[in-house]
Amino acid sequence: MPKYSSAKDMPDNLKNPTAFIAWxxxxxxxxxxxxxxxxxxxxxxxxxxQDDTWHPLAKDGDITKARQICASLSxxxxxxIQDWTRPAPPGLTLASTRExxxxxxxxxxxxxETTHPEPSPLWGAGWEYTDHLFLDGVTHFEFEExxxxxxxxxxxxxxxxxPSKLKAGLAIVKEQATRRWSLLHAANIKPDPKPEEVx
Numbered sequence: 001m002p003k004y005s006s007a008k009d010m011p012d013n014l015k016n017p018t019a020f021i022a023w024x025x026x027x028x029x030x031x032x033x034x035x036x037x038x039x040x041x042x043x044x045x046x047x048x049x050q051d052d053t054w055h056p057l058a059k060d061g062d063i064t065k066a067r068q069i070c071a072s073l074s075x076x077x078x079x080x081i082q083d084w085t086r087p088a089p090p091g092l093t094l095a096s097t098r099e100x101x102x103x104x105x106x107x108x109x110x111x112x113e114t115t116h117p118e119p120s121p122l123w124g125a126g127w128e129y130t131d132h133l134f135l136d137g138v139t140h141f142e143f144e145e146x147x148x149x150x151x152x153x154x155x156x157x158x159x160x161x162x163p164s165k166l167k168a169g170l171a172i173v174k175e176q177a178t179r180r181w182s183l184l185h186a187a188n189i190k191p192d193p194k195p196e197e198v199x
Contacts, residue, residue, distance in 0.1 A: 007053035017047075017057050023077045025050050029070045030082035031063070032056070033183055041186040043085065045069035063187045084124030085187040088131040126180030129173065134184045137193035143181055147174060 004010045005025035014020055027048045034042045042061040048054045058069055067083065074081045123131070129150065133143055151170060158166050184190075 006049050006051045007047075007055035008051075010055050017055060018073060021047060023079070026077065026079055028080040028082060029057075029073050030054075031066050031070060031085050033085055033187070036179065037182045037186075041183065043187065045073075047073075048082075084127075085183060087135050087184060087188065088123040088127045090132065090135060124180060124183075126173075126176035126178075129177040130180045130184060134181070134188075135191055137191045147177060150174075150177075 002020060003022040004020055005022040010017065010020065027050050030046050030048055032044045032046045032054075034044065041063075042059075043063040043066040044056040044061070045058055045066040046054050046056050057073070058065065060066070063085065070081050070083065073079065129146070130143070133146060138146075150173065154166070154170055154173075158169075161169075
């Protein structure tokens with residue numbers, strides 16, 4: 001039975017991919033999200049090889065199954081799990097909307113003005129603006145209010161920035177935040193609003 005150390009060599013039609021993996025060449029396992037609200041969300045458990053290639057281990061699409069498979073393989077092969085479909089821990093989120101916008105758009109401006117690839121997100125694109133709101137149990141309407149406040153703050157903070165670059169940066173922020181917000185609802189049970197926030 002062949003053992004694969006890279007996704008480059010793995011056939012797509014393997015019935016049980018985990019049996020054909022050389023686990024000593026694996027960095028870890030992770031949950032990959034695909035789709036969106038319109039097409040429907042799909043979640044795959046995946047293996048991440050040391051050569052930075054990855055391969056799906058199952059394509060059922062169910063978030064619970066994907067997480068169970070990753071947890072089982074992590075325990076069996078002593079490999080770390082990366083699951084960005086879960087909300088980022090509260091300690092990672094930034095308290096200030098102004099600080100969030102400032103930090104993100106500074107990075108976006110640098111990216112837009114260079115040929116460097118977009119940096120990998122810390123937790124999952126858009127987490128800075130959504131995960132703390134999700135954990136607080138805010139409504140969709142309140143989320144939209146936060147996005148409008150973010151837009152207003154960005155215009156105030158970066159009023160001197162070239163309009164086309166500011167517009168591009170804000171479009172990236174909104175797109176990533178909206179997608180992340182939808183993903184969190186598709187993959188997790190939303191917490192109840194905090195008592196102090198209940199009207």
